[in-house]
Amino acid sequence: MAKRLQTLLLAFSLSLMVGCGGSGSGSGGGGAQASHFGVRGPSSSAAGFSFSITVTAQDKSNAVATSYSGRVHFTSSDPGAVLPSDSQLANGTATFSVTLGNSGLQTITATDTMSSTIHGSFSLTAIENEFPVAAFGAKGDGRTDDTAAIQGAINAASAAGGGSVVLSVARYFTTGTLVVPADVVLCGPFQGPFDVTGLNPATGAIAPTLLITNTSGPFITLNGAGSGVADLLFHYPNQVHTNAAAPTVYPYTILVTAPGTKVVRSMATNAYDFLDIESGRVLARDLYIGAFHIGIHIDHAKGRVTVRNVFNQVFWDVSENVPVPSPIDTWVLNNAIALEVNRVDGLELHDFALFIRGTGILLTDSPDKTQDFLAGYGVASGIDLDTVKYGIVISSSNSAGYKFASVDIGSTGDGQAAVQVKSGGSSPPKILINGGSQRGVWALGAYPAPAPDAVVVNILP
Amino acid sequence: MKVNLTVVFLVLCFFACHVVIARAVCAGASVNSFGAKGDGHSDDTAAIQSAISAVSGAGGGSVVFGPGRYMVSGTFIVPQGVVLCGAVEGPFDVTGINPAATTTAPTLLITSTSGPFLILQGFGAGASDLLFHYPNQVGASASKPTNYPYTIVMNSPGTKVARCTVTNGYDFLDIERGRVIVEDLYIGAFHTGIYIDHVEDRVSVNNVVNQVFWDLVENAAVPSPIDTWVMNNGIGLIVNRMDSLELHDFSVFERNTGMLLTDSPDKTQNFLAGYGVGSDIDLDNVQYGIVISSSNSPGYKFTNVDIAAAPGQGQAAVQVKSGGSAPPKILINGGSQRGTWALGAYPAPASDIVIVNILP
Numbered sequence: 001m002a003k004r005l006q007t008l009l010l011a012f013s014l015s016l017m018v019g020c021g022g023s024g025s026g027s028g029g030g031g032a033q034a035s036h037f038g039v040r041g042p043s044s045s046a047a048g049f050s051f052s053i054t055v056t057a058q059d060k061s062n063a064v065a066t067s068y069s070g071r072v073h074f075t076s077s078d079p080g081a082v083l084p085s086d087s088q089l090a091n092g093t094a095t096f097s098v099t100l101g102n103s104g105l106q107t108i109t110a111t112d113t114m115s116s117t118i119h120g121s122f123s124l125t126a127i128e129n130e131f132p133v134a135a136f137g138a139k140g141d142g143r144t145d146d147t148a149a150i151q152g153a154i155n156a157a158s159a160a161g162g163g164s165v166v167l168s169v170a171r172y173f174t175t176g177t178l179v180v181p182a183d184v185v186l187c188g189p190f191q192g193p194f195d196v197t198g199l200n201p202a203t204g205a206i207a208p209t210l211l212i213t214n215t216s217g218p219f220i221t222l223n224g225a226g227s228g229v230a231d232l233l234f235h236y237p238n239q240v241h242t243n244a245a246a247p248t249v250y251p252y253t254i255l256v257t258a259p260g261t262k263v264v265r266s267m268a269t270n271a272y273d274f275l276d277i278e279s280g281r282v283l284a285r286d287l288y289i290g291a292f293h294i295g296i297h298i299d300h301a302k303g304r305v306t307v308r309n310v311f312n313q314v315f316w317d318v319s320e321n322v323p324v325p326s327p328i329d330t331w332v333l334n335n336a337i338a339l340e341v342n343r344v345d346g347l348e349l350h351d352f353a354l355f356i357r358g359t360g361i362l363l364t365d366s367p368d369k370t371q372d373f374l375a376g377y378g379v380a381s382g383i384d385l386d387t388v389k390y391g392i393v394i395s396s397s398n399s400a401g402y403k404f405a406s407v408d409i410g411s412t413g414d415g416q417a418a419v420q421v422k423s424g425g426s427s428p429p430k431i432l433i434n435g436g437s438q439r440g441v442w443a444l445g446a447y448p449a450p451a452p453d454a455v456v457v458n459i460l461p
Numbered sequence: 462m463k464v465n466l467t468v469v470f471l472v473l474c475f476f477a478c479h480v481v482i483a484r485a486v487c488a489g490a491s492v493n494s495f496g497a498k499g500d501g502h503s504d505d506t507a508a509i510q511s512a513i514s515a516v517s518g519a520g521g522g523s524v525v526f527g528p529g530r531y532m533v534s535g536t537f538i539v540p541q542g543v544v545l546c547g548a549v550e551g552p553f554d555v556t557g558i559n560p561a562a563t564t565t566a567p568t569l570l571i572t573s574t575s576g577p578f579l580i581l582q583g584f585g586a587g588a589s590d591l592l593f594h595y596p597n598q599v600g601a602s603a604s605k606p607t608n609y610p611y612t613i614v615m616n617s618p619g620t621k622v623a624r625c626t627v628t629n630g631y632d633f634l635d636i637e638r639g640r641v642i643v644e645d646l647y648i649g650a651f652h653t654g655i656y657i658d659h660v661e662d663r664v665s666v667n668n669v670v671n672q673v674f675w676d677l678v679e680n681a682a683v684p685s686p687i688d689t690w691v692m693n694n695g696i697g698l699i700v701n702r703m704d705s706l707e708l709h710d711f712s713v714f715e716r717n718t719g720m721l722l723t724d725s726p727d728k729t730q731n732f733l734a735g736y737g738v739g740s741d742i743d744l745d746n747v748q749y750g751i752v753i754s755s756s757n758s759p760g761y762k763f764t765n766v767d768i769a770a771a772p773g774q775g776q777a778a779v780q781v782k783s784g785g786s787a788p789p790k791i792l793i794n795g796g797s798q799r800g801t802w803a804l805g806a807y808p809a810p811a812s813d814i815v816i817v818n819i820l821p
Binding site: 283452 | 488494525527549552555558645709712740741742743764796797799818821
């Protein structure tokens with residue numbers, strides 16, 4: 001586990017212990033004789049990387065024995081552990097650094113060098129193939145540029161044959177971009193996705209957060225099989241505010257160029273374009289996307305792409321505590337597309353929701369006509385497109401078409417069409433909407449002049 | 462009071478820390494610490510068995526595989542409360558890389574032909590985030606595969622298989638008990654992807670891809686000679702007797718039959734051939750999409766079904782057979798079919814079949 005998180009846990013433990021000690025002093029036990037050691041540390045650590053433990057001399061009622069003047073000797077169940085030398089405590093407590101060499105459940109024990117009855121221990125799990133970015137110099141303080149440190153951790157993981165590069169609950173400021181090669185997953189320490197509710201991710205660490213400022217290229221490129229992103233929050237601190245008329249353009253947050261990759265349980269706030277999938281055999285799931293322009297774009301996808309449980313939301317208003325619609329929302333209503341699909345062999349789309357976008361889903365041909373497969377086809381279910389000008393626009397598909405079940409589409413009030421099927425194009429579009437509802441007023445009609453190969457059935461009145 | 466505070470802290474720490482363990486689903490006893498090499502040639506069977514026994518003896522937990530190639534000559538029984546898992550989140554794909562020669566994931570190289578490789582035998586037993594590969598399987602130029610037993614047999618309720626991949630398997634997953642979860646699997650099995658029988662209660666199968674990984678491993682073009690055998694023999698999913706099936710996001714590329722819903726050879730079971738609901742089914746390049754010869758009276762209900770004929774070899778998108786121990790019922794509500802079918806896309810339907818809302 002990454003050091004910063006341990007520090008947080010440590011602070012947590014110390015504050016409670018201070019509380020315990022204060023209470024002890026109040027009852028007159030501050031100078032009592034030490035009967036045992038309290039040993040505290042993280043529940044897990046990355047094998048080969050150091051972490052902190054605290055040892056506190058305590059009396060029989062667990063108050064801090066501030067007058068303890070003995071020496072502490074350290075042992076571990078792990079023969080590969082790097083332990084502190086025999087040490088004294090200061091006012092009954094001290095913090096030490098430990099590194100475990102072998103993964104699995106390990107115990108660290110502190111024993112008085114003179115009296116073996118004074119001892120204490122704790123256990124933790126050492127995890128292998130894990131690379132905490134803090135160990136590679138990342139600060140996570142919200143202002144130091146951590147780009148090189150994080151890329152260093154990624155490269156170390158890659159050199160070791162793959163593994164997890166773990167960010168702590170902290171704000172990692174970056175100025176550059178990252179390339180994640182085969183078998184390396186960039187991830188947070190606990191399960192996302194995260195939400196922002198009245199908190200600005202640029203000023204408070206509420207999740208493992210990457211602050212992105214680079215405008216020259218995609219922030220993360222997943223370019224090897226088995227590479228991935230999991231359990232992270234991406235935020236653009238220099239993005240315009242909600243009272244601006246148009247957002248600043250940034251490249252995609254994540255570009256996927258290799259099959260066998262995944263982007264899971266992550267979130268973006270104040271992004272411009274979030275995820276560009278340029279390969280087949282990719283899995284994207286459990287994403288909260290706050291992107292002003294494009295949520296997910298798919299093209300050049302030979303083989304199947306799976307998109308599950310994605311929520312395109314208006315996180316920027318929430319992080320600034322302003323009501324919807326803010327001025328920037330007007331731009332989003334005129335320009336944003338939650339999902340754009342060009343050429344793909346087979347799309348699996350499920351549990352896809354959005355709130356406030358110009359177009360929910362655009363199914364169209366690629367500008368690149370050299371691909372040897374056509375505009376895609378796919379199956380989709382559980383689609384909720386709330387407050388859009390256009391719900392689903394389809395201008396192209398291969399002959400199998402797109403099949404959607406359980407689709408709810410709500411108009412902005414100046415809505416144009418719930419489902420618009422365009423005619424002509426390189427591959428005449430086919431679409432089935434089987435089961436759903438539509439709400440509000442549409443200038444062109446909810447399902448205007450459907451082409452012969454559009455089937456819309458079982459819609460709630 | 463002070464003691465209580467300490468206890469409170471320890472309890473808080475337990476939960477807090479439990480939440481914040483990195484890759485929490487797979488933290489536990491590393492097989493490496495029990496002597497497994499993961500070097501692709503040393504036999505790690507005994508070391509892995511030691512790790513399983515130790516974790517089981519301690520009351521259960523995870524047996525962890527880091528990225529590496531663990532060559533195994535034997536088989537394992539995974540007891541109650543023990544999960545074999547990889548340290549990197551799966552499922553894994555194989556794209557022009559041979560998992561027997563290059564480490565791409567936490568990989569088990571399987572060579573035993575004597576019985577199922579893993580038997581999940583006890584509540585809570587599971588396998589997750591692993592790549593299973595058969596290094597001695599024939600190459601893509603062979604005319605038929607070597608027969609191996611199932612990679613995994615689920616023999617207890619409360620078991621799960623998640624985020625795993627198999628390449629060059631013969632039969633992959635045999636579900637022989639109800640109340641199991643199977644999700645996020647990439648299956649490269651020549652013969653049977655998932656087989657379900659003897660299932661009292663429900664089985665959930667979610668997000669499964671049956672794919673042609675063997676050609677990719679060897680950088681051979683589809684169809685290779687072995688694909689012809691698969692086109693005549695491979696089945697994505699066979700369902701026999703079971704109480705209830707939940708099937709979602711199920712896709713198949715290049716198999717003889719996408720799904721076979723039929724009765725069990727074992728007629729002694731006290732429940733009938735199954736029923737269930739399925740959605741988002743993509744059966745691409747098959748001779749038969751869905752074949753149903755038996756169901757209990759609620760039948761099978763599918764929505765969003767896309768079925769495509771293997772060029773020049775399509776027989777039927779949906780074939781409903783008559784007679785049998787439990788006359789079949791099936792509803793396909795919404796979908797499409799593509800290509801040419803020798804018997805017709807939906808030949809001679811029995812009376813209890815409903816196919817509606819199919820794209821023209």
